Amino acid sequence: MSGRGFLEDKLDTPSTLRDTNHFVLSLIPYEETTTYKKGTCHGPEAIIEASAHIELPDETLRIDASSFGIETLRPQITDLRSIESHASELAARGDNTLLGFLGGEHSITPAIIQGLRKKDVGIIWVDAHADLRRMYHGREDNHACAGRNSVSFGRIVQIGIRSLAHEEIAYLSRSDRVQSFRYWAEQAKDAIRGLPGVVYLSIDLDGISPTLMRAVGTPEPGGLSWEEILELLDFVFAEKRVCAFDVVELCPGEEDVVSSFTAARLVYKIMAYHAHHKLVGKVSPSQ
Numbered sequence: 001m002s003g004r005g006f007l008e009d010k011l012d013t014p015s016t017l018r019d020t021n022h023f024v025l026s027l028i029p030y031e032e033t034t035t036y037k038k039g040t041c042h043g044p045e046a047i048i049e050a051s052a053h054i055e056l057p058d059e060t061l062r063i064d065a066s067s068f069g070i071e072t073l074r075p076q077i078t079d080l081r082s083i084e085s086h087a088s089e090l091a092a093r094g095d096n097t098l099l100g101f102l103g104g105e106h107s108i109t110p111a112i113i114q115g116l117r118k119k120d121v122g123i124i125w126v127d128a129h130a131d132l133r134r135m136y137h138g139r140e141d142n143h144a145c146a147g148r149n150s151v152s153f154g155r156i157v158q159i160g161i162r163s164l165a166h167e168e169i170a171y172l173s174r175s176d177r178v179q180s181f182r183y184w185a186e187q188a189k190d191a192i193r194g195l196p197g198v199v200y201l202s203i204d205l206d207g208i209s210p211t212l213m214r215a216v217g218t219p220e221p222g223g224l225s226w227e228e229i230l231e232l233l234d235f236v237f238a239e240k241r242v243c244a245f246d247v248v249e250l251c252p253g254e255e256d257v258v259s260s261f262t263a264a265r266l267v268y269k270i271m272a273y274h275a276h277h278k279l280v281g282k283v284s285p286s287q
């Protein structure tokens with residue numbers, strides 16, 4: 001299926017495609033194992049639709065990340081294996097390209113990281129839930145197991161975690177692979193500094209406060225404010241090279257455009273911080 005790309009208004013915004021695109025966004029509407037509220041399969045297109053209403057320049061960084069080119073992809077996704085092979089095809093794009101994946105449910109994350117085949121990668125995980133169960137509702141690939149299924153690919157620093165099962169508390173107390181924080185604070189920054197230089201960034205939107213982000217499958221009180229998530233992004237992109245990111249678990253509803261718009265804004269903020277820290281002055285904006 002073809003359609004509008006990210007930031008493309010069907011009426012008057014010109015295409016964000018350039019000869020060279022430093023941002024690639026893949027829409028991954030995968031939903032197999034959600035247990036509470038259904039609808040994450042509609043998340044990617046809701047983000048694209050909302051993105052048409054975002055201003056191109058960043059209001060604080062005063063740069064236009066779209067000038068570095070954004071390519072929006074709608075790959076044929078049938079199962080986790082097809083997501084893994086799609087990610088592995090994109091891995092060939094090279095280090096100057098930031099890959100983004102819009103979910104869909106959180107179980108896409110380990111499939112993507114596996115497909116990228118990074119040797120020494122750290123994982124930054126924004127979420128309300130640790131997702132460290134070995135199995136949930138009879139499935140090891142449940143979205144509640146996404147963190148556990150990512151541990152073999154790299155050490156994980158989690159932020160925003162405020163809901164834990166007995167099994168997850170026990171796992172965290174014995175694991176030296178996962179550090180879990182409730183708040184965005186100095187300890188979390190230190191933990192991120194301790195990760196390898198290349199990181200994968202996974203943002204489950206329920207990590208953000210439900211006062212702002214209500215349209216998620218498994219909401220949880222508490223969570224990061226908008227200013228905190230921006231500070232986190234600024235910190236991560238300044239300290240590390242982010243090879244790829246995902247934004248998952250948007251469960252859009254007709255009655256709640258704030259969540260979809262906030263998710264779209266977050267995706268573009270990620271691009272803006274990457275452009276600010278890694279592209280401006282180093283590569284020329286593409287034609």
Ligand SMILES: [Mn+2]
Nearest residue numbers: 106127131204
């Ligand atoms: Mn999650």
